[in-house]
Amino acid sequence: MAREKATITLDREKAAAARELLGIDSTSEVIDVALGRLVRSERLRSDVAAYRRSPTTSDEVEPGLLVASGHVDDDTDWAALYGDVEA
Numbered sequence: 001m002a003r004e005k006a007t008i009t010l011d012r013e014k015a016a017a018a019r020e021l022l023g024i025d026s027t028s029e030v031i032d033v034a035l036g037r038l039v040r041s042e043r044l045r046s047d048v049a050a051y052r053r054s055p056t057t058s059d060e061v062e063p064g065l066l067v068a069s070g071h072v073d074d075d076t077d078w079a080a081l082y083g084d085v086e087a
């Protein structure tokens with residue numbers, strides 16, 4: 001991803017604390033890390049909000065519970081496919 005210079009105003013104490021916490025000498029790199037984390041956090045927040053608007057129905061949950069409990073009614077040899085895995 002292309003980078004470009006930018007002039008910003010920041011709290012130098014916060015920047016120094018962030019550099020120390022992350023073990024990074026570059027304030028630019030700290031800001032890059034912070035922005036990346038912010039973007040991921042806000043995308044997750046957006047996904048959670050979308051889920052809350054349209055939660056999983058019981059018809060969608062039940063098949064997952066059956067698989068997790070080992071009560072899938074088919075003749076698939078799961079042990080042959082994945083080995084004996086303890087939960």
